[in-house]
Amino acid sequence: MTQVERHTYDVVVIGAGGAGLRAAIEARQRGLRTAVVCKSLFGKAHTVMAEGGVAASMGNVNSNDNWQVHFRDTMRGGKFLNNWRMAELHAKEAPDRVWELETYGALFDRTADGRISQRNFGGHEYPRLAHVGDRTGLELIRTLQQKIVSLQQEDFKETGDYEAKIKVFAECTITELLKDGDKISGAFGYWRESGRFIAFDAPAVVLATGGIGKSFKVTSNSWEYTGDGHALALRAGATLINMEFIQFHPTGMVWPPSVKGILVTEGVRGDGGVLRNSDGKRFMFDYIPEVFKDKYADNEEEADRWYTDPDGNRRTPDLLPRDEVARAINSEVKAGRGSPHGGVFLDISSRMPAEEIRRRLPSMHHQFKELADVDITAEPMEVGPTCHYVMGGVEVDPDTAAAKVPGLFAAGEVAGGMHGSNRLGGNSLSDLLVFGRRAGLGAAEYVEGLAARPEISQSDIDGAAERAVQPFDPQGGGVEENPYTLHSELQQSMNDLVGIIRKAGEIRQALEKIDEIKGRIPNVAVEGHRQFNPGWHLAIDLYNMILVSECVAKAALLREESRGGHTRDDHPAMSANWRNRLLVCSTDGTDVSVVEQPQPPMREELFQLFEIGELEKYYTEEEVAAHPGRKA
Structure with missing residues (x-):
């Protein structure tokens, strides 16, 4: 026992x-x-x-x-x-x-x-x-x-x-x-x-x-x-x-490699910071989606007025929703207009006095000074998309x-x-x-x-204990596997194939890799004892990461549209028919299954809060017509 x-x-x-x-x-x-x-x-x-x-x-x-x-x-x-x-x-x-x-x-x-x-x-x-x-x-x-x-x-x-x-x-x-x-x-x-x-x-x-x-x-x-x-x-x-x-936050550190991905708060842009490409251009004005055209400034002068007078002017596109900004940065880098280390520049130094930056953004100032030897009160930061939130x-x-x-x-x-x-x-x-x-x-x-x-x-406790210690005595019968190696392979595959821009063929490659790693999991072996054993901790975490990664990849393959944090290069448009379809994942203990489920309709008084023109960009004509009385 x-x-x-x-x-x-x-x-x-x-x-x-x-x-x-x-x-x-x-x-x-x-x-x-x-x-x-x-x-x-x-x-x-x-x-x-x-x-x-x-x-x-x-x-x-x-x-x-x-x-x-x-x-x-x-x-x-x-x-x-x-x-x-x-x-x-x-x-x-x-x-x-x-x-x-x-x-x-x-x-x-x-x-x-x-x-x-x-x-x-x-x-x-x-x-x-x-x-x-x-x-x-x-x-x-x-x-x-x-x-x-x-x-x-x-x-x-x-x-x-x-x-x-x-x-x-x-x-x-x-x-x-x-x-x-x-x-x-x-x-x-x-x-x-x-x-x-x-x-x-x-x-x-x-x-x-x-x-x-x-x-x-x-x-x-x-x-x-x-x-x-x-x-x-x-x-x-x-x-x-x-x-x-998956939300890729648009601004993570990109240099040096040891800190790549560490978050740069959106508060930098909220307090006036702007994004620039290698030409020094504020490129976000080129990426305002049609659905947001009436909400965001389309030139620098108007955007700068907004920072000082939020009541009367449209918003700066540097503060578009995160998915839009992340995709814009990705496009600039792919077009060869990125920063030296594969990101873009986030500039607050030209927008605010140094003392004010240190007062309002003390953690950011400390983070870049200590980790990248960059003084954000005097020079721009290099930033790029980083996996941030599910x-x-x-x-x-x-x-x-x-x-x-x-x-x-x-x-x-x-x-x-x-x-x-x-x-x-x-x-x-x-x-x-x-x-x-x-x-x-x-x-x-x-x-x-x-x-x-x-x-x-x-019996449930005994079974859970037996599964927990399996890496100390792997039963797969094959070559012993290092948990760190498998983790690295999973991370690379998810990053490259199910990342910010996705294609059906690449997602299938990721699923094949996940299946391969699942087959190697029974051979994961760790040395030593249970005390102070990070290899064992990672081996246990791997079970979870592989299961969840399979959910992400299978759902990403099924949703044939681009919406929010899911961008399909082979299906670049957002579809109103996909708006009311949720993808639901479950498991039988071995494999993940994904099925469609209709989204419950919004309560009428909430539906009425939106303007007709906006609703037509997200809903089918039949759905919009079924809600008379909405705002003109």
Whole structure:
């Protein structure tokens, strides 16, 4: 019988980023015993890398802003493939979540009259991002962490035990979700330091594990982003949606090679920075899509006026939605107008005094000075697209964040639907606050409504333990494989063949490579013991990355159009017929299957928020005609 450390909780939250911490706070405040399990150290979640701000229509800088405008911007950014109910809830509740953070102790930048300051960002009609310089994610995590600590102090006063109702299990990896029949019964994992096994008996699990970026060679994502939550949900019987949509953030560092992909916040452009090619030209004016022609400035003089007078002028194309900017940069580089190291130039030094740059963008100034020996107050940055975010994730109920498996919930980047085919900058932090809270609430209500707790069987624990240690005794019968080699091959294949520009033939090549790697996985071998063994950690992560990469590639092959973060060179146009078709991934434990599913129609009063001309660019004529009374 497997030796395993056992813990009993009501709710287990996997992931300690913004979504996970907000879910844990909500569950704890409902009186449930809650565990937070994080792969890295507490406070080191990838949320700290979010720099620009939290999108919320508070109207502090422009009083014309409201939830309806935010909803419209989100749907436009996602090319109308968003789950409209999630976009509605997000737009309505984001301001409350930001003000709530302030009551927790968050220290936002302020306007001259003392309100929370808000900055411009790509795809947002008005200045909407509440920010803390360019370190907003760090402040968010610091604030939520402190709220967890304050709840623990409350518990100590009441029970004499800091961890009576909420406990953090840091540097702990979950490898499998456990079930009793069709219901979640808990989770199995191991301590990364010692390799000892651990099991959580819990009727509800909230996935808040973030994204999948480490399946790609060039990424802004940290080492934790290996698609764990996506894969855990799939293997437990849940479904994933929109996995073909990968956001390549337009501005990652391109030099030196050791830091290639590290994020350069959109806040640089939000504060006035502009993109230039090797000829010094502001090229984004050449790439304004027809659907945005009436929203964005078409010359430098008009765009520059917008920076100083956001009320009366159209927006600068440097702040088009991220998918549009990334494709434009890619086109400039391919045309031979790129920077010396394969990107383009991002210039803030000619747009703002040096002292103001250091005040508003302290992290960016430090990052480029230390990592690239570039002083952004005096010279431009070299930037290029980097794999940044996956719009796809676990298919959830928009109101409760519940997956199709009873007892399983998901929030943040691991959940699908909210962002459609492309996420607007700043919507990630408000997304994880809004749906982190809803996931914690949904999990609490689920547990409170159970007649009996599901139970973990010893055979399930034994099986999970056996699968976890397989790399120490591979059973494939072939030549032993190095996990680092397989990971490198997977990353290169995904980057080259299922990257920012896709073609059917290349995607098929990627699927062939994924199949080949799947066949070599049983031969993955690691040396040494379970203590302090990064090779073993990567071997386990590989199972997840391969499964999720197969979802991405198969969905990308099926969707024969270009929309948002999915660009098919052989199908360059966006099709209204594909707008209402979602691609849903599931697995039988061996292979991934992808099927089409119709998108639920938008509620009538939300449909009426859009103008006829805009709707006709996304919907069929029949669909538009079926909604009389919409705006002319």
